[in-house]
Amino acid sequence: MRPIHVIGGGLAGSEAAWQIASRGIPVVLHEMRPVRTTAAHKTDGFAELVCSNSFRSDDCGTNAIGLLHEEMRRLGSLVMHAGDAHQLPAGGALAVDRDGFSAAVTAALAAHPLIDIRREEIAALPLEDWDSVIVATGPLTSPALAASIRAATGEDALAFFDAIAPIVHRDSIDMSIAWLQSRYDKAGPGGSGADYINCPMTREQYEAFVDALLAGDKVAFHDWEAATPYFDGCLPIEVMAERGRETLRHGPMKPFGLTNPRAPQEKAYAVVQLRQDNRLGTLYNIVGFQTKLKHGEQVRIFRTIPGLQQAEFARLGGLHRNTFLNSPVLLDETLRLKAAPRLRFAGQITGCEGYVESAAVGLLAGRFAAAERLGENITLPPPTTAHGALLGHITGGHIETIDAGPHSFQPMNVNFGLFPPLTRVPTRGPEGERLRGTAKTIAKKRALTERALADLAQWTAGGHAAAAE
Numbered sequence: 001m002r003p004i005h006v007i008g009g010g011l012a013g014s015e016a017a018w019q020i021a022s023r024g025i026p027v028v029l030h031e032m033r034p035v036r037t038t039a040a041h042k043t044d045g046f047a048e049l050v051c052s053n054s055f056r057s058d059d060c061g062t063n064a065i066g067l068l069h070e071e072m073r074r075l076g077s078l079v080m081h082a083g084d085a086h087q088l089p090a091g092g093a094l095a096v097d098r099d100g101f102s103a104a105v106t107a108a109l110a111a112h113p114l115i116d117i118r119r120e121e122i123a124a125l126p127l128e129d130w131d132s133v134i135v136a137t138g139p140l141t142s143p144a145l146a147a148s149i150r151a152a153t154g155e156d157a158l159a160f161f162d163a164i165a166p167i168v169h170r171d172s173i174d175m176s177i178a179w180l181q182s183r184y185d186k187a188g189p190g191g192s193g194a195d196y197i198n199c200p201m202t203r204e205q206y207e208a209f210v211d212a213l214l215a216g217d218k219v220a221f222h223d224w225e226a227a228t229p230y231f232d233g234c235l236p237i238e239v240m241a242e243r244g245r246e247t248l249r250h251g252p253m254k255p256f257g258l259t260n261p262r263a264p265q266e267k268a269y270a271v272v273q274l275r276q277d278n279r280l281g282t283l284y285n286i287v288g289f290q291t292k293l294k295h296g297e298q299v300r301i302f303r304t305i306p307g308l309q310q311a312e313f314a315r316l317g318g319l320h321r322n323t324f325l326n327s328p329v330l331l332d333e334t335l336r337l338k339a340a341p342r343l344r345f346a347g348q349i350t351g352c353e354g355y356v357e358s359a360a361v362g363l364l365a366g367r368f369a370a371a372e373r374l375g376e377n378i379t380l381p382p383p384t385t386a387h388g389a390l391l392g393h394i395t396g397g398h399i400e401t402i403d404a405g406p407h408s409f410q411p412m413n414v415n416f417g418l419f420p421p422l423t424r425v426p427t428r429g430p431e432g433e434r435l436r437g438t439a440k441t442i443a444k445k446r447a448l449t450e451r452a453l454a455d456l457a458q459w460t461a462g463g464h465a466a467a468a469e
């Protein structure tokens with residue numbers, strides 16, 4: 001049987017290679033380290049964790065990342081198997097001994113008779129005689145290969161920085177203060193004229209907000225990140241505030257063309273706008289608010305915005321060196337490049353974020369490529385599972401907008417905002433008592449994870465059994 005080629009032996013590529021080989025299909029795994037390295041990797045091991053040693057919460061009952069762990073275990077994940085075997089004490093989180101973890105992944109791949117490891121840089125998209133390829137070269141894809149991908153996908157389709165604006169759960173926004181309206185009521189393609197959530201500010205509130213941005217604690221760029229220029233369209237809000245006290249009011253916080261229906265005579269001094277971020281309508285991003293403020297500072301400062309006092313954040317803002325595709329436009333639902341379907345993408349380059357999410361997308365890409373090689377029909381994971389929700393974010397769930405500025409598709413960790421809402425939200429506990437506050441939130445999360453694991457079981461029963469068992 002002809003091999004499937006996997007380029008990149010990080011979190012995604014290692015998992016993809018394992019899944020393919022576990023189905024009896026030969027794999028050639030191309031990893032450039034140690035011949036060539038990246039600015040963040042330090043070893044020649046597979047699945048190296050370049051920064052923290054945490055896989056985050058392991059609670060599969062009430063946490064979306066914990067649920068993803070559990071689903072991956074049930075799907076025979078090598079990354080989760082090695083992570084569990086090298087676990088360190090870390091409370092409810094799954095922290096791992098990074099060297100032991102990477103050594104275990106490396107040993108498993110090296111020992112597999114169907115995996116041929118080649119230590120070489122693939123400097124351009126491979127020629128046609130590789131008929132099935134998974135590109136999993138990560139956020140620090142080598143410059144030569146990135147240039148080749150850019151040439152194949154188009155100038156604007158591959159970003160070298162993410163410009164992440166915070167994302168808020170829609171149901172935590174106080175709509176007794178905020179209102180729905182598009183600037184000048186413009187409908188645009190696919191809009192209604194009332195597509196944005198608007199949070200008004202008085203002059204005093206705006207001045208205090210600018211002071212807080214200027215004083216807030218920020219994260220510094222790495223030296224190698226600072227060398228990559230970022231564009232004026234993606235400036236962090238605190239940098240805009242440094243350029244002049246009025247800059248934000250003439251940029252992302254401009255109040256023009258917006259009228260508060262509760263006080264039509266009063267003109268807001270500034271307006272913060274939130275735009276729908278996923279097709280489900282459960283998440284809204286704060287428009288133009290990419291930032292290098294530390295996470296705690298973001299929560300503190302953004303909760304001073306009228307209407308966002310109780311905001312729950314699905315993701316906080318950031319700006320990092322990151323190579324990623326405009327996947328909702330470029331990839332089909334099985335992660336193949338529409339323009340060249342023999343090429344699949346996996347891991348962070350597809351627009352997921354995080355070690356575990358990258359490995360999960362590698363797991364899916366590996367399974368899809370293996371099924372295709374075996375002539376089987378590919379069945380997608382249900383959108384109610386963590387895998388399905390993540391895949392939905394990458395390949396289809398995102399709302400494209402008419403606005404100029406940074407890429408509207410941005411990388412994201414798995415979170416419950418990506419899941420289809422429950423058809424029935426639990427309102428009573430086991431004793432029949434009425435649920436309120438935190439108890440209600442926890443019951444809702446439990447219902448989401450139970451639904452996910454039940455739907456995953458149905459999916460695997462339909463021929464998608466765990467690969468490594």
Ligand SMILES: Cc1cc2nc3c(=O)[nH]c(=O)nc-3n(C[C@H](O)[C@H](O)[C@H](O)COP(=O)(O)OP(=O)(O)OC[C@H]3O[C@@H](n4cnc5c(N)ncnc54)[C@H](O)[C@@H]3O)c2cc1C
Nearest residue numbers: 008010011012032051052122137138142347348354355358
């Ligand atoms: C500096 C930094 C810190 C991060 N910290 C965290 C964190 O703390 N927690 C977290 O969850 N996530 C973190 N991430 C995000 C992300 O989850 C990780 O980068 C993750 O490793 C991505 O997995 P991946 O498989 O997509 O890419 P990687 O794990 O980076 O794997 C890509 C592999 O491809 C190889 N490669 C690249 N180009 C080529 C080529 N042309 N030919 C052959 N091989 C090639 C690389 O050497 C590498 O081994 C961080 C990212 C960066 C850049």
